[in-house]
Amino acid sequence: MTVYGWENVKSDVEMEADVVIVGTGPGGAGAARALAEAGRRVVMLEEGPAHSNFRPNHAHTMRYHMQENGSMVALGSAAVSVAAGRGVGGGSLINSAIIWRTPDHVLSSWTDVLGGDDRFSPANMAPVYDEIGDIIEVVKTSESIAGENNKLIVRGARKLGLKADLLHRNAPRCVGCGICNFGCPSGGKASVDKNLIALARAQGTVVQADTKVSRILVENGRAVGVVGPTRHPDNGRLVGTVTVRAKAVMLCAGAVGTPRLILQSGLGTTLGPRVGKGLHLHPGNAVLGLCDFPVKMWSGATQGAYFEDPELPGVLPHTLSLPPGALLLAMGSVGAQVKKDMEMAPYMAGCLVMVSDKGEGTVGIKSNGSADLTYWFADEDVDKMRKGLKRTCEVLAAGGAQRLLVPVVGAGWCDTMDEAFAALDAAQLTDYQAMYAAHPMATCRMGTDLMNSVIGPDGQAHGLPGLYIADSSIFPTSLGVNPQYTTMVMGTILGRDLAKTL
Numbered sequence: 001m002t003v004y005g006w007e008n009v010k011s012d013v014e015m016e017a018d019v020v021i022v023g024t025g026p027g028g029a030g031a032a033r034a035l036a037e038a039g040r041r042v043v044m045l046e047e048g049p050a051h052s053n054f055r056p057n058h059a060h061t062m063r064y065h066m067q068e069n070g071s072m073v074a075l076g077s078a079a080v081s082v083a084a085g086r087g088v089g090g091g092s093l094i095n096s097a098i099i100w101r102t103p104d105h106v107l108s109s110w111t112d113v114l115g116g117d118d119r120f121s122p123a124n125m126a127p128v129y130d131e132i133g134d135i136i137e138v139v140k141t142s143e144s145i146a147g148e149n150n151k152l153i154v155r156g157a158r159k160l161g162l163k164a165d166l167l168h169r170n171a172p173r174c175v176g177c178g179i180c181n182f183g184c185p186s187g188g189k190a191s192v193d194k195n196l197i198a199l200a201r202a203q204g205t206v207v208q209a210d211t212k213v214s215r216i217l218v219e220n221g222r223a224v225g226v227v228g229p230t231r232h233p234d235n236g237r238l239v240g241t242v243t244v245r246a247k248a249v250m251l252c253a254g255a256v257g258t259p260r261l262i263l264q265s266g267l268g269t270t271l272g273p274r275v276g277k278g279l280h281l282h283p284g285n286a287v288l289g290l291c292d293f294p295v296k297m298w299s300g301a302t303q304g305a306y307f308e309d310p311e312l313p314g315v316l317p318h319t320l321s322l323p324p325g326a327l328l329l330a331m332g333s334v335g336a337q338v339k340k341d342m343e344m345a346p347y348m349a350g351c352l353v354m355v356s357d358k359g360e361g362t363v364g365i366k367s368n369g370s371a372d373l374t375y376w377f378a379d380e381d382v383d384k385m386r387k388g389l390k391r392t393c394e395v396l397a398a399g400g401a402q403r404l405l406v407p408v409v410g411a412g413w414c415d416t417m418d419e420a421f422a423a424l425d426a427a428q429l430t431d432y433q434a435m436y437a438a439h440p441m442a443t444c445r446m447g448t449d450l451m452n453s454v455i456g457p458d459g460q461a462h463g464l465p466g467l468y469i470a471d472s473s474i475f476p477t478s479l480g481v482n483p484q485y486t487t488m489v490m491g492t493i494l495g496r497d498l499a500k501t502l
């Protein structure tokens, strides 16, 4: 089966399936393959385009491959820019391909949250991690494509006695062009459109892109399908409406898109008070280091290295890699400074600190249908971020950086560690520059009852039979590691469990 775009929809279209899946990111892809291989008829609907000609162009990426055109910001105790992918493959199209298994202690805690249901326990997840890892071709980043930025972080952290290494990524044919976040132009990244969705399609799954589901259909107290307009991806022209009726509706629109669709469908009350609540973000912030040797942070595997400090649990620093234009934006360069910064850019290294957060936010809906995001930092997360940024300064310096730019408004380049630490110690939360998050999650959590969660351990909504969720919105907690792998695995498990009931 091919991936259909807007051209497939000449007027209004009606389809029938065993399961209609909304969204084609890692969660939807895992579930679709599992359901299709169990012989179920699956239709996947995707808001973004069927295909893309990826290029290092911000405007193109934001227009076609970021949810809400890359404009999402969570406002609360600070402003955090929130990114999520769009298109057949969802976030896997524009993510950095980093692969982590969720730590056992996190997965084990979920069995308690799920009232003893152990389907996501470390023992039950492990074989599915193995299986999916083979399909998405997880490999360790090789030295030959790592680039100096990644190597500098590993070198610096190891000098300080910290655990550090090149990362595992689902990028088996990566040539190190450094633009994963614009989409992979060379086919080096094994995004889920190329494997899990391709396998589902081989079993007859229909994928219809350019179609943004606007409503979940409910009849006699049961979800029975979805409906949404298909639009031309360039000019937004309405070409028709797609209706899919199915035995089960599975939402995989991501941690922003899934609660947004539930609320837009007027099902917020039916699905209970936790819809859109408990947003975790893995908020992050970065340090830049200036070296006296070329680094060219835009060259090499996009985010190919990490380090860990046992004294900082819940802090996961990894490479920050930006093309020159984005680097200047991140530095806030304007006017005559742009030329100076441009000259320094090839000598800069970057490292991003990501925090496993206790802070929480909400996903609501604005009158124009877009998501309304809030986020409130927990004090302990702010403390973790500060400590993580300090350790990152030390790592960059040990790797060869001579000056440091900490993400504090007005701090400027610091020539000594004392200066950098003083700026970080003095910073209030709102003084941090460019706070960023690309891991929204946990907004329609799994749990045991309607007051504390949206779905049960089998993925079905407590408040609406026939409605299932299988994306990054269902995690009961923050993960602490990059979520795509776990999302694929959980989608697979939930897809298999659903197939048995149909």
Ligand SMILES: Cc1cc2nc3c(=O)[nH]c(=O)nc-3n(C[C@H](O)[C@H](O)[C@H](O)COP(=O)(O)OP(=O)(O)OC[C@H]3O[C@@H](n4cnc5c(N)ncnc54)[C@H](O)[C@@H]3O)c2cc1C
Residues within 6 Å of the ligand: 022, 023, 024, 025, 026, 027, 028, 045, 046, 047, 048, 067, 083, 084, 085, 086, 087, 088, 089, 090, 091, 092, 094, 095, 096, 097, 098, 099, 100, 181, 211, 212, 213, 214, 228, 252, 253, 254, 255, 257, 258, 261, 303, 438, 439, 440, 470, 471, 472, 473, 481, 482, 483, 484, 485, 487
């Ligand atoms: C820039 C960036 C870098 C990242 N780097 C990494 C990384 O290296 N490693 C990692 O593990 N994670 C990374 N992530 C996070 C990871 O990509 C996400 O956690 C993951 O994609 C979430 O999967 P999902 O299935 O929940 O949803 P998504 O991947 O967000 O997919 C949801 C899909 O649903 C579609 N959709 C939304 N609403 C509708 C609707 N109403 N109708 C139809 N379709 C709809 C969207 O267009 C999207 O394609 C990164 C994310 C970004 C944005």
Ligand code: SF4
Residues within 6 Å of the ligand: 097, 171, 173, 174, 175, 176, 177, 178, 179, 180, 181, 183, 184, 185, 186, 187, 188, 189, 300, 301, 302
């Ligand atoms: S760094 Fe590798 S995976 Fe990323 S876009 Fe370039 S070739 Fe593709």
